[in-house]
Amino acid sequence: MTEVVLQIVRGDEASGQTIERYNVPFKGGMSLLDAVFWVREHEDQSLSVRYSCRSANACKECMAITDGKPGYLCSIRAMKNTEYLIEPMKARKWIKDLVTELD
Template sequence: METARLLIRRGTAAEPPRHEAFEVPFEPGQSVLDALRRIRAEQDPTLAVRYACLNANACKECMMLLDGAVVYACTARLEPREMRLDPLPNKRLLRDLATVIAPPDERLE
């Protein structure tokens, strides 16, 4: 069985950047978000990632960097290779891949 290896940025903004590797079984048509949800369910429930819908590209919550390019994790396709995931660089980092997406005037405090 083929696998995808995800190098995921972990930690908070106060910590030095580090990446952890996770391997997941590759299935054609699977999204990066599917793989992240599988990692949370089966390998590391502490992985922080934002999403509000599945494969709809409507909420914009799952935006991140995939190999340096901005993508929606729900529409980016998983590939049987090493893929590097980082949080958006222009947003405030909460933890791991989770950043503050909504502008300050749209957030509930």
């Protein structure tokens, strides 16, 4: 099976950070946000991520650090048989998992 592997920072200020690994089936054209949604739907419903796709004037809430570079999870295309490290933004107050305070 062709997969995308996500290593996602989990936790919060009180409990600290851990990194959880998820194997996600690859689908052509999927974004990393699509892969995170797959994890929430099939592996762990407690995974927290901020997004507002398809909401008027509320786009670009899914910012995270992927492999050391900041970007929007919805605009980063997943590549088959590739592993990604996804972390919350470091310059913002960390709330839980990939969720940080908005500016």
